[in-house]
Amino acid sequence: MTPEKEQPQTLPxxxxxxxxxxxxxxxxxxxxxxxDSETLCESLRKSVQKFVVGPSxxxxxxxxxxxxxxxxxxxxxxxxxxxxxxNERAWWEFDHQHxxxxxxxxxxxxxxxxxxxxxxxxxxxxxxxxxxxDGRRVSKFANYSGKGSIRGWLRTVIxxxxxxxxxxSPDEVSLDEMTENVGEGHAHSSFSETELGGEDSMIDExxxxxxxxxxxxxxxxxxxxxxxxxxxxLLYYHAENLKLREIARLVEKPESPLRKWFQRKSxxxxxxxxxxxxxxTIMRWxxxxxxxxxxxxxxxxxxxxxxxxxxVEICLELATADLANPDIYRNLVTG
Amino acid sequence: MNNKEHTNRDxxxxxxxxxxxxxxxxxxxxVDSESQHLDEDVLSAFVEGSLSESEAKPVVSHMADCGYxxxxxxxxxxxDLAFADEARPAALPEAEPSKVSEVLGGILSRIFGTNxxxxxxxxxxxxxxxVDAEKEDE
Numbered sequence: 001m002t003p004e005k006e007q008p009q010t011l012p013x014x015x016x017x018x019x020x021x022x023x024x025x026x027x028x029x030x031x032x033x034x035x036d037s038e039t040l041c042e043s044l045r046k047s048v049q050k051f052v053v054g055p056s057x058x059x060x061x062x063x064x065x066x067x068x069x070x071x072x073x074x075x076x077x078x079x080x081x082x083x084x085x086x087n088e089r090a091w092w093e094f095d096h097q098h099x100x101x102x103x104x105x106x107x108x109x110x111x112x113x114x115x116x117x118x119x120x121x122x123x124x125x126x127x128x129x130x131x132x133x134d135g136r137r138v139s140k141f142a143n144y145s146g147k148g149s150i151r152g153w154l155r156t157v158i159x160x161x162x163x164x165x166x167x168x169s170p171d172e173v174s175l176d177e178m179t180e181n182v183g184e185g186h187a188h189s190s191f192s193e194t195e196l197g198g199e200d201s202m203i204d205e206x207x208x209x210x211x212x213x214x215x216x217x218x219x220x221x222x223x224x225x226x227x228x229x230x231x232x233x234l235l236y237y238h239a240e241n242l243k244l245r246e247i248a249r250l251v252e253k254p255e256s257p258l259r260k261w262f263q264r265k266s267x268x269x270x271x272x273x274x275x276x277x278x279x280x281t282i283m284r285w286x287x288x289x290x291x292x293x294x295x296x297x298x299x300x301x302x303x304x305x306x307x308x309x310x311x312v313e314i315c316l317e318l319a320t321a322d323l324a325n326p327d328i329y330r331n332l333v334t335g
Numbered sequence: 336m337n338n339k340e341h342t343n344r345d346x347x348x349x350x351x352x353x354x355x356x357x358x359x360x361x362x363x364x365x366v367d368s369e370s371q372h373l374d375e376d377v378l379s380a381f382v383e384g385s386l387s388e389s390e391a392k393p394v395v396s397h398m399a400d401c402g403y404x405x406x407x408x409x410x411x412x413x414x415d416l417a418f419a420d421e422a423r424p425a426a427l428p429e430a431e432p433s434k435v436s437e438v439l440g441g442i443l444s445r446i447f448g449t450n451x452x453x454x455x456x457x458x459x460x461x462x463x464x465x466v467d468a469e470k471e472d473e
Contacts, residue, residue: 050377051390064389071387101421108417147390148380151421155414156375156382159407219356228392231399238354239361239402240409249416253384257391287346294349316345319352 011045012062018069019044026078032089033082043081044069047145077146083127084141101151105158119162123154126161208318214307215315218300222293229261230289237286244279251277361402373397373404382411 011019022044023037052060052068079097082090102123106116129139144153223231236242236250251259259277262285301307301315373381373394380386381394398405 051386054393067387068390071385104421105414105418109414143374143376145376145380147376148383148385151418152379152383152385152415153376155418156379156411159410159414160375215352216356219352223353223356228395228399232395232405234353235357235361235399235405236409236412238357240406242409242412246412246416249419250382250384250412255387256384257386257388258384258395260388290346290349290353293353294345297349297352298345313345313348316348316352320348320355 011041011048012065014062015065015069018066022069022072022074026074029075030078030082030090030093032087033078034085034087034090035078035081039081039085040078043077043142043145044072047072047147050145051147072146073149074146076150077144080141080144080146080150084129084139086128086137086139098151098154102154102158105155106162109159109162115162115165119158119165122165123157123161126157211311211315211318214301214305215319218297218304218315219293219319221300222296225296226289226292227261229258230292232258233262233282233285234289244282247282248277248279251282361405372401372407378404378408378411382408382415 019037019041023040026033026035026040048060048065048068052064079090079094083094099120102120103116106119106123107113110116110119126140129137129141131138140157144150223234226234233247236247237244250256251262253259297316298312301312307315377386377394381391386394398408
């Protein structure tokens with residue numbers, strides 16, 4: 001779901017009532033923001049195109065569009081639209097509601113108070129917009145759809161702006177280096193590497209290479225056979241070193257799709273769909289996924305590479321030792 | 336070694352192997368091309384859990400293949416958690432709004448050393464300000 005380039009489609013006639021209701025509610029709450037009905041509708045049309053009717057989503061029913069429109073954080077979108085057109089009352093409200101928050105986020109992320117202030121200044125300039133296209137100033141606020149909260153969006157804008165600032169600095173660092181110590185999320189320790197047993201010395205290089213190739217192919221095949229949400233869980237835990245409670249945060253909301261996908265067959269969920277997700281639940285999801293990978297991995301080694309049980313174990317041990325070195329992995333996948 | 340111990344050992348081994356595989360695979364991800372990455376609006380909505388099942392599907396699918404968006408989303412999850420306890424903005428005090436041009440002008444002058452230019456060209460003076468200016472001219 002990359003930024004939409006296509007012209008927004010017209011919304012179904014049945015949505016007109018909802019659009020009128022949404023606009024009336026906004027004007028009642030914020031009569032001085034200077035946003036007209038057409039500006040709000042245009043923004044909502046773009047969002048529908050992006051989230052509901054986008055190329056990867058296919059056709060959308062009227063009911064789906066209505067559901068989407070009702071899910072938009074309309075008050076926050078209205079504020080953003082007011083700011084995007086340069087309305088002073090909207091800017092005043094934005095400044096009073098969110099500036100202190102922006103500064104706290106910036107201080108949390110930046111290495112110094114000076115950098116924090118600089119990034120907040122930059123974000124304000126971006127939000128207001130310094131580019132003029134076709135005679136109109138382009139405000140960053142126009143990119144906010146109201147699908148998530150405005151504060152969540154602002155956190156993302158601050159994060160990106162800080163990364164851009166670091167990239168532009170003379171002592172440029174990589175994205176990973178730049179963000180690895182941000183906040184509290186320093187990597188948890190990785191699994192200890194299994195030491196190879198005594199039989200390792202007995203396996204000659206030719207046999208080892210055969211095992212390595214089979215291992216990489218089988219583990220890749222096992223991973224690619226997983227559902228996308230299972231892949232994402234493994235990647236967050238192993239590649240991004242997210243803690244279990246951080247992953248739990250992602251699925252905190254009962255309506256979270258990730259949570260639904262993992263719990264689709266769970267009897268407990270049917271009983272209590274809003275139950276809290278604890279770290280232990282995430283661990284159970286991981287264990288379930290490991291089992292699935294182990295099954296496919298072993299089946300591939302036995303079926304595709306005609307290995308026996310002992311050889312499967314050798315492959316598992318080799319994988320841990322070898323894949324920890326990205327160079328070996330690179331050589332194996334490209335060679 | 337009984338069957339249960341055997342299974343546990345294999346599960347531990349597959350965890351280790353998978354972890355090593357995913358770290359190595361992620362290290363090879365292309366993080367340079369930004370043209371097709373998820374935008375800030377989509378990323379923040381995903382991290383907050385605001386996307387529906389059909390809306391989240393293409394996002395999850397993209398992140399399973401894109402190391403850059405995966406990394407950004409992971410950083411945003413940490414940030415989201417760090418600010419989870421922040422209360423919603425308090426009710427606004429009634430006061431006369433200050434000029435947006437003043438707020439932004441102050442920022443621009445800190446950054447560029449000046450606050451004039453085309454950006455605020457559309458900002459028109461209020462009638463009161465025009466009257467004040469005329470008086471000053473006199």
